[in-house]
Amino acid sequence: MNLEARKISLVQEFLNINNEKIIAVLENFIIRSKSINFDENFEPMTMEKFNTEIDLALEDEKNNRIIAAIDLKAQIQEWN
Structure with a gap:
Protein backbone atom coordinates (compact mmCIF):
# COMPACT_ATOMS: atom_id res chain seq x y z
CA MET A 1 0.00 0.00 0.00
CA PHE A 42 15.16 23.05 11.75
CA GLU A 43 18.16 24.80 10.31
CA PRO A 44 19.15 28.29 11.41
CA MET A 45 19.09 30.99 8.77
CA THR A 46 22.50 32.06 7.54
CA MET A 47 23.51 35.70 7.95
CA GLU A 48 23.49 36.01 4.17
CA LYS A 49 19.90 34.76 3.98
CA PHE A 50 18.93 36.97 6.93
CA ASN A 51 20.36 40.05 5.23
CA THR A 52 18.68 39.13 1.94
CA GLU A 53 15.32 38.86 3.71
CA ILE A 54 15.84 42.29 5.29
CA ASP A 55 16.76 43.79 1.91
CA LEU A 56 13.62 42.28 0.36
CA ALA A 57 11.46 43.65 3.18
CA LEU A 58 12.94 47.13 2.78
CA GLU A 59 12.37 46.93 -0.97
CA ASP A 60 8.76 45.91 -0.39
CA GLU A 61 8.29 48.88 1.91
CA LYS A 62 9.90 51.26 -0.57
CA ASN A 63 7.61 49.99 -3.37
CA ASN A 64 4.50 50.14 -1.16
CA ARG A 65 4.00 46.36 -1.18
CA ILE A 66 3.10 46.16 2.49
CA ILE A 67 -0.15 46.20 4.44
CA ALA A 68 -0.74 47.47 7.94
CA ALA A 69 -1.55 44.80 10.51
CA ILE A 70 -4.92 46.41 11.28
CA ASP A 71 -5.84 46.38 7.58
CA LEU A 72 -4.78 42.76 7.26
CA LYS A 73 -6.93 41.81 10.25
CA ALA A 74 -9.90 43.58 8.65
CA GLN A 75 -9.35 41.67 5.40
CA ILE A 76 -9.13 38.37 7.26
CA GLN A 77 -12.42 39.12 9.05
CA GLU A 78 -14.05 39.47 5.62
CA TRP A 79 -12.96 35.94 4.67
CA ASN A 80 -15.43 34.45 7.16
Missing part, protein backbone atom coordinates in the same frame (compact mmCIF):
# COMPACT_ATOMS: atom_id res chain seq x y z
CA ASN A 2 1.49 3.37 -1.01
CA LEU A 3 1.54 6.45 1.20
CA GLU A 4 -1.56 8.06 -0.36
CA ALA A 5 -3.61 4.88 0.11
CA ARG A 6 -2.41 4.59 3.72
CA LYS A 7 -3.41 8.18 4.43
CA ILE A 8 -6.88 7.62 2.96
CA SER A 9 -7.26 4.46 5.01
CA LEU A 10 -6.16 6.30 8.16
CA VAL A 11 -8.65 9.12 7.55
CA GLN A 12 -11.43 6.60 7.04
CA GLU A 13 -10.56 4.88 10.31
CA PHE A 14 -10.35 8.24 12.07
CA LEU A 15 -13.80 9.26 10.83
CA ASN A 16 -15.26 6.11 12.40
CA ILE A 17 -13.94 6.95 15.89
CA ASN A 18 -16.71 8.02 18.27
CA ASN A 19 -14.64 8.28 21.44
CA GLU A 20 -13.58 11.81 22.34
CA LYS A 21 -10.69 10.58 24.49
CA ILE A 22 -9.20 8.66 21.58
CA ILE A 23 -9.56 11.73 19.35
CA ALA A 24 -7.78 13.86 21.98
CA VAL A 25 -4.93 11.35 22.24
CA LEU A 26 -4.53 11.28 18.47
CA GLU A 27 -4.61 15.09 18.27
CA ASN A 28 -1.92 15.36 20.93
CA PHE A 29 0.18 12.72 19.22
CA ILE A 30 0.01 14.55 15.89
CA ILE A 31 0.86 17.90 17.47
CA ARG A 32 3.83 16.43 19.36
CA SER A 33 5.06 14.54 16.29
CA LYS A 34 4.91 17.64 14.11
CA SER A 35 6.81 19.62 16.73
CA ILE A 36 9.50 16.95 17.04
CA ASN A 37 9.79 16.68 13.26
CA PHE A 38 10.12 20.47 12.98
CA ASP A 39 12.80 20.57 15.68
CA GLU A 40 14.78 17.77 14.01
CA ASN A 41 14.67 19.46 10.60
Whole structure:
Protein backbone atom coordinates (compact mmCIF):
# COMPACT_ATOMS: atom_id res chain seq x y z
CA MET A 1 0.00 0.00 0.00
CA ASN A 2 1.49 3.37 -1.01
CA LEU A 3 1.54 6.45 1.20
CA GLU A 4 -1.56 8.06 -0.36
CA ALA A 5 -3.61 4.88 0.11
CA ARG A 6 -2.41 4.59 3.72
CA LYS A 7 -3.41 8.18 4.43
CA ILE A 8 -6.88 7.62 2.96
CA SER A 9 -7.26 4.46 5.01
CA LEU A 10 -6.16 6.30 8.16
CA VAL A 11 -8.65 9.12 7.55
CA GLN A 12 -11.43 6.60 7.04
CA GLU A 13 -10.56 4.88 10.31
CA PHE A 14 -10.35 8.24 12.07
CA LEU A 15 -13.80 9.26 10.83
CA ASN A 16 -15.26 6.11 12.40
CA ILE A 17 -13.94 6.95 15.89
CA ASN A 18 -16.71 8.02 18.27
CA ASN A 19 -14.64 8.28 21.44
CA GLU A 20 -13.58 11.81 22.34
CA LYS A 21 -10.69 10.58 24.49
CA ILE A 22 -9.20 8.66 21.58
CA ILE A 23 -9.56 11.73 19.35
CA ALA A 24 -7.78 13.86 21.98
CA VAL A 25 -4.93 11.35 22.24
CA LEU A 26 -4.53 11.28 18.47
CA GLU A 27 -4.61 15.09 18.27
CA ASN A 28 -1.92 15.36 20.93
CA PHE A 29 0.18 12.72 19.22
CA ILE A 30 0.01 14.55 15.89
CA ILE A 31 0.86 17.90 17.47
CA ARG A 32 3.83 16.43 19.36
CA SER A 33 5.06 14.54 16.29
CA LYS A 34 4.91 17.64 14.11
CA SER A 35 6.81 19.62 16.73
CA ILE A 36 9.50 16.95 17.04
CA ASN A 37 9.79 16.68 13.26
CA PHE A 38 10.12 20.47 12.98
CA ASP A 39 12.80 20.57 15.68
CA GLU A 40 14.78 17.77 14.01
CA ASN A 41 14.67 19.46 10.60
CA PHE A 42 15.16 23.05 11.75
CA GLU A 43 18.16 24.80 10.31
CA PRO A 44 19.15 28.29 11.41
CA MET A 45 19.09 30.99 8.77
CA THR A 46 22.50 32.06 7.54
CA MET A 47 23.51 35.70 7.95
CA GLU A 48 23.49 36.01 4.17
CA LYS A 49 19.90 34.76 3.98
CA PHE A 50 18.93 36.97 6.93
CA ASN A 51 20.36 40.05 5.23
CA THR A 52 18.68 39.13 1.94
CA GLU A 53 15.32 38.86 3.71
CA ILE A 54 15.84 42.29 5.29
CA ASP A 55 16.76 43.79 1.91
CA LEU A 56 13.62 42.28 0.36
CA ALA A 57 11.46 43.65 3.18
CA LEU A 58 12.94 47.13 2.78
CA GLU A 59 12.37 46.93 -0.97
CA ASP A 60 8.76 45.91 -0.39
CA GLU A 61 8.29 48.88 1.91
CA LYS A 62 9.90 51.26 -0.57
CA ASN A 63 7.61 49.99 -3.37
CA ASN A 64 4.50 50.14 -1.16
CA ARG A 65 4.00 46.36 -1.18
CA ILE A 66 3.10 46.16 2.49
CA ILE A 67 -0.15 46.20 4.44
CA ALA A 68 -0.74 47.47 7.94
CA ALA A 69 -1.55 44.80 10.51
CA ILE A 70 -4.92 46.41 11.28
CA ASP A 71 -5.84 46.38 7.58
CA LEU A 72 -4.78 42.76 7.26
CA LYS A 73 -6.93 41.81 10.25
CA ALA A 74 -9.90 43.58 8.65
CA GLN A 75 -9.35 41.67 5.40
CA ILE A 76 -9.13 38.37 7.26
CA GLN A 77 -12.42 39.12 9.05
CA GLU A 78 -14.05 39.47 5.62
CA TRP A 79 -12.96 35.94 4.67
CA ASN A 80 -15.43 34.45 7.16
